[in-house]
Amino acid sequence: MSRADAISAAERYFDDGRFFADLERRVAIPTESQNPARAAALADYLESEIAESLERMGFSCTIVPNPNGKYGPFLLAERIEDRKLPTVLTYGHGDVIRGQESEWRAGLEPWKLSREGDRIYGRGTADNKGQHTINFAALETVLRTRGNLGFNIKVLLETGEEVGSPGLKTVCENHKDLLKADVLIASDGPRLQRERPTLFLGSRGALNFDMTVDLRAGGHHSGNWGGLLANPGIILAHAIASITDARGAIRVPEWRPNSLTPAVKKALADLAVENAEDWGEPDLTPAERVFGWCSFEVLAFVTGNPERPVNAIPPRASAHCQLRYVVGVDAADILPALERHLVRHGFHNVKVKQAREGFFPATRLDPDHPWVRWAEESLARTAGARPAILPNLGGSLPNDVFSETLGLPTVWVPHSYAGCSQHAPDEHLLASVARDALRLMTGLFWDLGESDARALAREKV
Numbered sequence: 001m002s003r004a005d006a007i008s009a010a011e012r013y014f015d016d017g018r019f020f021a022d023l024e025r026r027v028a029i030p031t032e033s034q035n036p037a038r039a040a041a042l043a044d045y046l047e048s049e050i051a052e053s054l055e056r057m058g059f060s061c062t063i064v065p066n067p068n069g070k071y072g073p074f075l076l077a078e079r080i081e082d083r084k085l086p087t088v089l090t091y092g093h094g095d096v097i098r099g100q101e102s103e104w105r106a107g108l109e110p111w112k113l114s115r116e117g118d119r120i121y122g123r124g125t126a127d128n129k130g131q132h133t134i135n136f137a138a139l140e141t142v143l144r145t146r147g148n149l150g151f152n153i154k155v156l157l158e159t160g161e162e163v164g165s166p167g168l169k170t171v172c173e174n175h176k177d178l179l180k181a182d183v184l185i186a187s188d189g190p191r192l193q194r195e196r197p198t199l200f201l202g203s204r205g206a207l208n209f210d211m212t213v214d215l216r217a218g219g220h221h222s223g224n225w226g227g228l229l230a231n232p233g234i235i236l237a238h239a240i241a242s243i244t245d246a247r248g249a250i251r252v253p254e255w256r257p258n259s260l261t262p263a264v265k266k267a268l269a270d271l272a273v274e275n276a277e278d279w280g281e282p283d284l285t286p287a288e289r290v291f292g293w294c295s296f297e298v299l300a301f302v303t304g305n306p307e308r309p310v311n312a313i314p315p316r317a318s319a320h321c322q323l324r325y326v327v328g329v330d331a332a333d334i335l336p337a338l339e340r341h342l343v344r345h346g347f348h349n350v351k352v353k354q355a356r357e358g359f360f361p362a363t364r365l366d367p368d369h370p371w372v373r374w375a376e377e378s379l380a381r382t383a384g385a386r387p388a389i390l391p392n393l394g395g396s397l398p399n400d401v402f403s404e405t406l407g408l409p410t411v412w413v414p415h416s417y418a419g420c421s422q423h424a425p426d427e428h429l430l431a432s433v434a435r436d437a438l439r440l441m442t443g444l445f446w447d448l449g450e451s452d453a454r455a456l457a458r459e460k461v
């Protein structure tokens with residue numbers, strides 16, 4: 001039996017409806033992690049659905065309760081053939097965001113899988129049930145075709161990703177030995193373009209914070225006091241204007257990364273990024289601006305009462321802001337650097353405070369890393385063309401748990417696309433991309449059992 005036989009078997013699994021049936025069962029379990037009433041569904045998804053499928057393939061499975069009490073459990077599973085073979089860790093999440101039942105188009109329901117043309121609709125089809133269903137099916141296809149995998153595989157499936165992955169880091173710290181591997185290969189998020197296979201190697205970090213100018217207790221009549229009292233809205237507008245120029249190019253020196261290396265530039269040069277406006281760092285390409293650089297955003301800005309303006313100098317102004325940042329920016333110094341910058345520019349009364357929600361560290365793997373080159377070769381062999389390689393996603397995900405806590409090279413192969421309505425009504429997976437992804441992942445897992453991968457794992461790169 002050959003690689004081509006395995007890929008044909010993966011095509012048959014899709015074409016004869018078994019993929020649809022597997023995903024249909026999984027989508028029917030309403031695993032809303034944002035809804036406390038669904039706690040039983042989260043456990044059920046891991047115990048009866050996923051553990052059962054994995055045990056059929058010879059995995060031993062353990063359900064670990066969330067160390068952060070009120071959140072959903074984790075599934076840890078492993079299938080060891082020989083400790084000397086390469087070991088892969090894969091990850092997925094069984095939870096989804098709320099179903100938003102009343103908002104789906106007529107004829108569509110979040111918990112009932114349905115297909116119209118190239119679209120397979122249902123909550124979790126794109127994020128993330130469809131993606132881990134593809135990967136588990138590809139594994140099983142290789143196992144059935146070859147008779148063994150030729151590598152060891154470990155699975156970590158969480159049920160709290162949509163509420164910020166509570167307990168994920170602690171579970172990885174507590175089970176470091178059980179999760180020990182040579183490489184992480186996992187799937188989440190979108191391809192850069194729907195037809196082109198994509199690898200991404202990390203994610204931008206995100207830090208949300210508030211900037212506030214609070215000058216006095218209440219509003220003061222703008223006729224009697226105008227000219228005498230400072231206006232906090234004007235001060236805050238100028239403070240924000242000192243952070244970037246008028247086209248959004250960042251002026252805080254510490255927020256300008258030094259990590260746009262020739263290897264990163266080379267990977268980014270191959271990417272087509274659409275819909276770029278004339279905005280941001282002027283000397284960078286659109287791909288360099290969104291994947292290789294930081295971006296500062298004002299998400300909300302308020303002074304006075306915008307709904308009912310009155311003739312008064314408002315006492316206070318505030319803005320909720322965000323920095324998306326790449327590796328090469330010191331996360332611990334992001335806000336101190338802003339404070340120093342504001343003081344240098346004379347804005348002594350602008351207060352900066354990190355927001356409670358919305359912090360992700362930045363991660364990235366060198367596009368020239370041997371595991372990246374290996375995965376690129378495998379995908380190119382199956383697809384007949386080179387995949388797009390993103391050093392990191394523009395968005396954020398908890399990849400630091402794998403790259404830092406577990407110390408793994410991280411290779412992500414996303415199976416969704418930008419128009420998938422993830423986190424919205426009418427979420428869907430494209431059938432054409434799912435079928436293609438089954439072929440690619442079957443080829444990838446086939447190649448993991450071959451000698452090149454064994455050599456890579458032995459080098460412990």
Ligand SMILES: [Zn+2]
Binds near residue numbers: 127162422423
């Ligand atoms: Zn999500």
